[in-house]
Amino acid sequence: MADERTALATPLASDPGSTASSTRLKLEHVSHHFGTNSVLDDITLDIAPGEVVALVGPSGCGKSTLLNILGGLIRPSKGRVLMQGEARPDCLNPLTYVFQDFALLPWRTVEGNISLVLEDKIHDDIARCERIGEMLRLIGLQDFANAYPKQLSGGMRQRVGIARALAVRPACLFMDEPLSALDAQTRTLLLEELATLIARAAITTVYVTHNLNEALRLAHRIVLLSRRPGRIKTIIPIESSIDKRREGDANLVSAEKRLWSMIRDEASAADKELDDAR
């Protein structure tokens, strides 16, 4: 994968004090199959620096596969992924994930789990402790620095997962259903926090979800994939800025309507296919 990603220094207007990511991601004709099972078909997508893209689509359409291809965890059968733009100088891991199942080491404390991803890169103990402290404050887990994952609720565990991801100052953030293992209330609360964090950090983000509310709340653009093999069915931009969105916003309502009508079309097409097959 590494040779397929070229780091072109695009002349982007970047003010030096901003934390904004200047990394652009480009999917070029990406297709993927597992054995004979074709999962993704010719996906081309351009994700602008600092943009938040939500990937939605029916179960099994290849969202997770696409996310793993984006971050270099799966080698696509065809096509390539390009990363363009200079990452921030303090970026320790440009392509960073937040996992659905948290993926915390059970034998390390909250602090230790964040430390894990810094130890290879920040050798100065004091600097590392400062970074960990900063992250714990950011997600409000200062009092749990020495707790083990089993002592935390699901919501707190995912906060640690988010803190760990932000600790490496990523250029791109990939989240695969980060809230789906949580109960409805925790999900709503954490979604708001995530929206604030993402709006402030302005990191190029791809967010996979089953939940249209999450997509509508967080994304600049919603990419709807078709049934397997996943193709881009439609892309719906949402105009209002992430930190000012309110429920019932006219932009959101119209985007939601469009999404639902597309999803309904897809489902009735599937039903028809079943009928035809009979």
Added chain:
Amino acid sequence: MRGEGQVPFRAASFSPRHRPWSGAATLAVFLLAWQIGSSIGAIPDLFLPSPFAVARALWRHALSGDLWTNLLASLLRLAVGWTLGTVIGISVGIAVGMFTLLRSPALALVSALFPIPKIALVPLFIIWFGIGEGSKYATLAIGVFFPTVISTYSGLDNVQRNLVTMGQSFNLSDWSIVRKIMLPGALPSVLAGFRITISVAIILLVAAEMIGADSGIGAFILAAGNLYRTDDLIAGVVILSLLGLTLSALLTRIEQAAFAWR
């Protein structure tokens, strides 16, 4: 369903709890029954000496000092042999768990050699390593080696893949992934293996000392048996049992300390 009444609690079975005092009480009652049986003459002395006679034998050998020399000789063999087998076993287990190239060849050898009773090989080890300490260390080490390989590599196999992928996604070095994710993840299985290998080592120790040694608990038991000194014989067996109990308690302590996160 008719009538009314409190809903009965039905989820009581299938959750055995640990009650140390009832374990101790069982041992005490067992010893008491044995002593009473001997005292009233139901159990002849040559047949099975009374607990009191065994205690007296232990006391006699403790005073004369030969209990300590034999125990020390055995402990030294146990320590050297077990450590040797464990260190080599863990190393090979890691290699099997990590490298495709070594996996099948090493597993073929382990599967072929593990079922061989090591006691049968003791005479061979005496020829190879001499009648002295070498053959004893080798017997123990080889007996400990195979179970250790198996517990180590199966521990590595069972480390959750998503944790490894997480490490890779953060660009951790391979060495960091091994040290901070794979090995800690395999540790519970390795320590569970220790429980087995300690018992294996004690059994092989006695066997090796019975075949060719003039010191050690095994030799002590053999000598007592040859003279039909059954009180000495049982005294030796009691020492072995206490040794196993102590080591297993020690291991429990280590596990509790190492797995505070569970």
